[in-house]
Amino acid sequence: MSATYILFWFLSALAVVSALMVLFSKNPVHSVLWLIAVFFAISGHYILMNAQFLAIVNIIVYAGAIMVLFLFVIMLMNLNKETEPRKNIWMKLAGAIAAGSLLMILVSLVGQATELSHRNLLMKDGDIGLIKNLGKILFSQYVVPFEITSILFLSAMVGAVVIGKKD
Amino acid sequence: MQTNYFILMHHELIIAITIMLLLVIKVGSDKLSNQLVANVTNGLLLASLVLGFIVQPEGNVFGDMFHTDGFALLQKNILVAGTLIISLQASTWLKDYEHTAEFYILLLSTLLGMCFMISSRHFLMFYLSLELSTIPLAALANFDLHLKRSSEAALKLIISSAFSSGLMLLGISFLYGTTGTLSFGEVASAIQLNTPLQLFAFVLIFAGFGFKISAVPFHLWTADVYEGSPVAVTSYLSVISKGAVLFVFITVLFNVFALYAHSWYYLIVIVSLFTMVIGNLFALRQTNIKRFLAFSSISQVGFILIGLSGGTHTSAASVVYFIVVYIFSNLGAFGVIALVQGLTGKENINDYKGFYLNNKMLSWMLGIALFSLAGIPPVAGFFGKFFLLLSGAEKGAYWLIAIAAINMVISLYYYLNVVKNIFIDKSDTSIEKLPIAIQPRIAMIICVIGVVGSGLCGGLYQYIFDLVK
Amino acid sequence: MISFEHITKWLQAWLNAHMSPILVLAVETVLIVILAIALFAVLGLVLVIMERRVAAFMQIRMGPNRVGPWGLLQSTADTVKLIMKESIVPTHADKFLFNLAPFIVMIAAMLILAPVNFAQRFHIWDLNIGILFITSISSISVIGILMGGWASSNKYSLLGAMRSGAQIVSYELSAGLSILTIIVLCGSLKVSDIIASQETGWWIFKGHIPAIVAFVIYLIAVTAETNRAPFDLAEAESELTAGFHSEYSGMRFALFFLAEYINIFIVCAVGATLFLGGWMPFHIGHLQGFNHVMDYIPSSIWFFGKTFFLIFVIMWFRWTFPRLRIDQLLNLEWKYLLPISMVNLLVMTVVAIYHLHF
Numbered sequence: 002m003s004a005t006y007i008l009f010w011f012l013s014a015l016a017v018v019s020a021l022m023v024l025f026s027k028n029p030v031h032s033v034l035w036l037i038a039v040f041f042a043i044s045g046h047y048i049l050m051n052a053q054f055l056a057i058v059n060i061i062v063y064a065g066a067i068m069v070l071f072l073f074v075i076m077l078m079n080l081n082k083e084t085e086p087r088k089n090i091w092m093k094l095a096g097a098i099a100a101g102s103l104l105m106i107l108v109s110l111v112g113q114a115t116e117l118s119h120r121n122l123l124m125k126d127g128d129i130g131l132i133k134n135l136g137k138i139l140f141s142q143y144v145v146p147f148e149i150t151s152i153l154f155l156s157a158m159v160g161a162v163v164i165g166k167k168d
Numbered sequence: 169m170q171t172n173y174f175i176l177m178h179h180e181l182i183i184a185i186t187i188m189l190l191l192v193i194k195v196g197s198d199k200l201s202n203q204l205v206a207n208v209t210n211g212l213l214l215a216s217l218v219l220g221f222i223v224q225p226e227g228n229v230f231g232d233m234f235h236t237d238g239f240a241l242l243q244k245n246i247l248v249a250g251t252l253i254i255s256l257q258a259s260t261w262l263k264d265y266e267h268t269a270e271f272y273i274l275l276l277s278t279l280l281g282m283c284f285m286i287s288s289r290h291f292l293m294f295y296l297s298l299e300l301s302t303i304p305l306a307a308l309a310n311f312d313l314h315l316k317r318s319s320e321a322a323l324k325l326i327i328s329s330a331f332s333s334g335l336m337l338l339g340i341s342f343l344y345g346t347t348g349t350l351s352f353g354e355v356a357s358a359i360q361l362n363t364p365l366q367l368f369a370f371v372l373i374f375a376g377f378g379f380k381i382s383a384v385p386f387h388l389w390t391a392d393v394y395e396g397s398p399v400a401v402t403s404y405l406s407v408i409s410k411g412a413v414l415f416v417f418i419t420v421l422f423n424v425f426a427l428y429a430h431s432w433y434y435l436i437v438i439v440s441l442f443t444m445v446i447g448n449l450f451a452l453r454q455t456n457i458k459r460f461l462a463f464s465s466i467s468q469v470g471f472i473l474i475g476l477s478g479g480t481h482t483s484a485a486s487v488v489y490f491i492v493v494y495i496f497s498n499l500g501a502f503g504v505i506a507l508v509q510g511l512t513g514k515e516n517i518n519d520y521k522g523f524y525l526n527n528k529m530l531s532w533m534l535g536i537a538l539f540s541l542a543g544i545p546p547v548a549g550f551f552g553k554f555f556l557l558l559s560g561a562e563k564g565a566y567w568l569i570a571i572a573a574i575n576m577v578i579s580l581y582y583y584l585n586v587v588k589n590i591f592i593d594k595s596d597t598s599i600e601k602l603p604i605a606i607q608p609r610i611a612m613i614i615c616v617i618g619v620v621g622s623g624l625c626g627g628l629y630q631y632i633f634d635l636v637k
Numbered sequence: 638m639i640s641f642e643h644i645t646k647w648l649q650a651w652l653n654a655h656m657s658p659i660l661v662l663a664v665e666t667v668l669i670v671i672l673a674i675a676l677f678a679v680l681g682l683v684l685v686i687m688e689r690r691v692a693a694f695m696q697i698r699m700g701p702n703r704v705g706p707w708g709l710l711q712s713t714a715d716t717v718k719l720i721m722k723e724s725i726v727p728t729h730a731d732k733f734l735f736n737l738a739p740f741i742v743m744i745a746a747m748l749i750l751a752p753v754n755f756a757q758r759f760h761i762w763d764l765n766i767g768i769l770f771i772t773s774i775s776s777i778s779v780i781g782i783l784m785g786g787w788a789s790s791n792k793y794s795l796l797g798a799m800r801s802g803a804q805i806v807s808y809e810l811s812a813g814l815s816i817l818t819i820i821v822l823c824g825s826l827k828v829s830d831i832i833a834s835q836e837t838g839w840w841i842f843k844g845h846i847p848a849i850v851a852f853v854i855y856l857i858a859v860t861a862e863t864n865r866a867p868f869d870l871a872e873a874e875s876e877l878t879a880g881f882h883s884e885y886s887g888m889r890f891a892l893f894f895l896a897e898y899i900n901i902f903i904v905c906a907v908g909a910t911l912f913l914g915g916w917m918p919f920h921i922g923h924l925q926g927f928n929h930v931m932d933y934i935p936s937s938i939w940f941f942g943k944t945f946f947l948i949f950v951i952m953w954f955r956w957t958f959p960r961l962r963i964d965q966l967l968n969l970e971w972k973y974l975l976p977i978s979m980v981n982l983l984v985m986t987v988v989a990i991y992h993l994h995f
Contacts, residue, residue, distance in 0.1 A: 030787060034734070037780060053766050057773045065776030069783065069806055076787045076795060106368065114346065114365040132766060132826065145233045146296045149284060152184070153300045156277035159191075160307025163270045164322075 009049060016042035029075045033068060040064045054132040175225045176236050179244045180287075182216040183280045187273055194269040202268040206259055206607075209272045213252045220245040232289040232351040238635045243286050243415045243488065250408045250495045251279050256611035257503040258400035260510045263605075271311060274304040275404065282412035291340045291350040294416065295333070301409060302329045302380070308404070309397040321396025328379060328389040336376025342369035356424045370425055374435060377420070380413040383473065384442040387466050391450075394462035399509055402458055403502035406465045411491045414472060418484050421476065429479050436477045437568060444470030444575045452582050457505055457517050460582070461498070464541060467579060468494060474572055475556030483559035485633040490552035492628070493540065496618030497549055500537035503612055504530050511602050522598030523590040530602065531590050533612050540619045542583035543576055548623030555629065641759035641937055669761055673750055677899060684898040685712040687945075688952055695956040716891065724887030731788040738785030739885065739892035745777040746899040752828045753906050756916050756937035760828065767828040768820065771907055772813050775862070778900070779805045785893070786881035797880025800870045800963060805862050807970045812858035812904075814978040815851035818985045819844070819911045822994060832915035839914035843995040847985040852912045854978050859904035860951055861966070863897065867958035868966060905947035909940065913947075916940040 019038040026032045040063040047056035128134055139147055174181060186209060193200060193208075226237045255275070262268045281300030288294040306329065310322035344350055346366050347358035359366055378386040394402045425432060447467030454460035475486045507530065509515050524531040540549030553576065561569050604612075622628050648668075652661045686701065686709060693700025701708035726735055752767030754760045764770060779802050786798020820826060822844055823834045834840075840848050861868035864880075882893045909915060916936035920928045961969065988994055 028731075030731075030734075034780075034784065053764065054769070057766055057769050061769075061773040061776060064780065065773060065809075066806060069776075069779050069802055072780070072783045072787075073799060073802060076783065077799070110364045110368050114363070142231060143233075143292070145230050145284070146293050149281070149293070149296045149300055152187070152277060152280065153296070153303060155191075156187075156274055156300070156304040157307070159270050159273050160304055160310075163267050164307060164310050164313070 005049060008045070012042045012045040012049070030072065033071050033075055037064050037068050040068070051128065051131070054135055173229055175223060176227055176229050177234065178219055178223060179216055179248065179283050180280060182212060182219070183276050183283065186212045187276050187280065190269050190273050202262055202265065205268050205272060206255065206262055209276070210252060210255055213248055213255065217245060217248045217252065220248065232353065233293045234287050235289045236287050240286050242632065242635055244283050246492055246495065247279060247282055247408055247412055250411070250499065251275065253499050253611045253614055254400055254404050254408070256607040257499070257506050259607040260507060260605055261398065261400060267311065271308065274308050277304045278409065282409070285412060285416050289352045291343070291355070295337060295340060299333060301412060305401070305405060305409060308401045309393060311401065312398050315396070317396040318398070321393045324389045325393045332376045332379030332386070335372050339369040339372030339376065342372070352419070352424050356426060359425070359427050361427060367428065367431065370428055370432070373420070374432070377413060377417050378439065381410050381417065381469050382466055383439050383469055384446050384466070387443070390466060391459045391462040395456060395458045399458070399502060399506035403499055403506070406461065407495050407498050410465070410469070411495060414487060414491060418476065418487060422479065422484060433477055433479065433563065436473050437565065440470045440473030440477065441571060443467065443473060444572065448575050448578045451579070455516055455518065457515050460517060461501060464579065465498065467575065468541070471553055471556050471572065474560035474568060478559035478562045480559065480562060481633065481636045482562065485629065485636045486555035486559045488632050489629050490556050493548040493552040493619070493622050496615050496622060497537045497540035500533055500612065500615035500619060501541065503608060503615060504534040507602055507604065507608060508599060512599055514599065517586055517589055519599065520586065520589045521593040521595035525598050526601040527599065533616060534590060535587050536616060536619055538583045538587055542580050546623070548619050551623050640935055641756040645759060673747060677747070677895065680902050681895045681898055682712045682716070684902065684948065685715070687948070691949065691952045692956060719891040720888055722887040724889050727789060727791065727884050729790040730884065731790070734784050734788035738781050738788060739889045741781035741784065742778050742896040743892050745774055745781060746896045746903065748774045749903050753903065754828050754832055754910065754915055755940055756935070759937070763827060763829050766826045768816055768826050768831065768907070772809070772816065775900070776809055778896070782881050785885065789884035791884050793878050794881050794883045797883070801864055801881055804864065804868060804870065804966060807967060808858045808861040811854050811970060811974040811978045812862055814982055815855040815858065816911060818847060818851040818982050821982070821985050821989045828910060832910060832917060835914040835917050838920065838995060839912065839917065841912040844985070845988060845994060847981050847988060848912065850981045851978070851985070854974055854981070855908055855912070856950065857974065859908065860954055863900045863904060865901070865951060866955040867960050869960060870963055870966060901948060901951060902944065905944045905951065908947050909943035913943045
């Protein structure tokens, strides 16, 4: 067990537990904060793969910007236990059964997937996540998707402005 | 080499330039006439369409990211033509609307996304352009800004599309995990039979597609969204965006998952059966004409899926042919509904009683469109469905064709019910004679010519069939 | 000549000679932690007294002058008072988050220290995306502030936290863009590379007008990002009592207070690194004699001198400009600073591509 292994398991456990806490927290603000913890754990995974740039960008974009906006909205809405709509018990049961079956299928499929069994994660010495390589590949091979993303953001912004200026 | 890029991507470039132009116009001046914006956009769309028929390049740029050939160009031309018709029809609504430029910016962004989606041969590119073609649509669905149901429609659309994209993304990541590549060609050659994880990935991707084309277990968002959105957006959603996704669906099914043809055949047959039956049964009891068309469009998707189940060149050609016909007939119907709703605000089927009395031309238009949707022989809808069922029968599932035929009969009932309302029923409060502006008039004439002409002109199907090969 | 570099090298060699590698790592970690905390404490004390003396100077009054020689022990006495005070938690507060918030702000401030080069080859972790690391971690402190403001269950705190969050998130953009402007010139995100690229002259002199524009924008943006006057809307006393930390008292309050000053130090240190050459001495062209004299001044003095000069400038702002309204603040960022810094970045890119800089 090297340090990388220990860190891997620790981060994975942290990510899963935090993700579960996102779901189980009664208070939406707590959920958002747990979600931030999930993003940190994932950033940790990126660092283990030597993708430092991705890790940092993950923190800037998700923890620093998107989650802050989430917090803004949720804090201003002042949601709490009383405002939560009561769901039908049968609906809950059906949801639990459906999601549970999906999880079971997923676990068993991944378990018996022979094509995954001999693949190793490139730890520590992979260099695709470094900013130089990422920049090069982003602006050569993947330049069309990159530009499409910018148009997507532009149009989303236009739409948000129109809807937001309603009054 | 440099010019090659521009020629290969000419559809996308013209649309992108139009978007940028509209943005600059909007930012540059506060007071600009809506008519000008609409005319500029329509002109550029028309230019793109004409260019699309004249310049027919073939080839790849940026690796697998962008591929174009005659078939892809045909699909793009169909979508651009449909958008042009919708834009003409919407001019009554847009004349006094305060966000016309934004409406076109968002509409064209989605069109751009669809064009890229059709040309993509890479899952990343496909996913991003799919997002580009759905997210602005959610904003568009909210463009009846003062209506609460419009906001509701937008929210339902964005949530269901986000969920379906999530499913699809999970599927794509499993595919990437098992094959190590995202390019369509390489995935197709790396896929193996009897690998459960890849099959699961396919199921997830299929579910994502199911949401986008509103096939039955995934159709629940359709009616509310169609009812709440502005009519122009509804027609766009029901025709153009559905058509684009179906075009890509053909590519993904026939090229990427060709090896799984045996598995997805049953999947598609079952889904198409449910889609037809449930779409029809719900369409029977609708009173709102937009909801009615929503469910009828669901059942049409069922027929399209039957055509897809054939899995050959014939079925690809028949689906594309049907979409052409479907665009003309559905847009014809929506054009009339848009006019009626825009001028009188009425959108119940009962409001159309005695419609023929004052509005002869509109009634005939709506009548022909509904006949075509129902698949009654002289108009094109019949040939469309005929080819679909023919290609579905190639696998020898005649019981499927029988059920489809029964469903056609059921659908005949409710389509003719509307026709009866228009032509035969009398009403004291029938709709007055509506003035028709020049743009919707042009759009309607195009639709009528399309509905009648694409049926009578036998060369069209042959043309598509040749392109598919 | 004794420098920090020599001390660290000698310590490293000595430790390696006497212990196993893992133990060396552990000892060094402990040393670094102790040093960082010591730096925090000293900085807090120095900056608070400096702020009060600068304020007094600007307003032509004496400032603290009773405790210790020239009043220098005033902030020490204040610290002792804060430690002794009872730390009150409001009844309806979310206890856990209320307690957690000051620590998150503090930890974020501490983490940012890692890539800062305090002197020639004297730093904690010179990672290859150092500057980006700083910008990303500094955005974490927003979460702490929002957490504290919300958990206090006080409307003034919440409003203060919201204002602060909106302010930090928006001003981060132009601060980031002006940092990028210099990154374009250096071609590296590594702090030591950035400093090394300024050996022949600081970027503010070499980089033409875009560098000066970027410097000005950076100063404005970081002043706003640290919630200081004239951008101190988050704790505008006349409107919101004390903003997000209204309900905090005792040591918890002290942590927020300390983190605020540490953040000022760090943004000024980054500014000094990017624009004023970090620990690089001041050189003029080919004046060999002058340059040699400048080289004799230790690198740590250069670094801290520049940093404290920038801190002084920011304190100067406080007593010079009236406070902005929230709408003016957001207009300033989104309508003026952001477009200007985007254009500026483009101009700088042209400069860098055609090597128009000196």
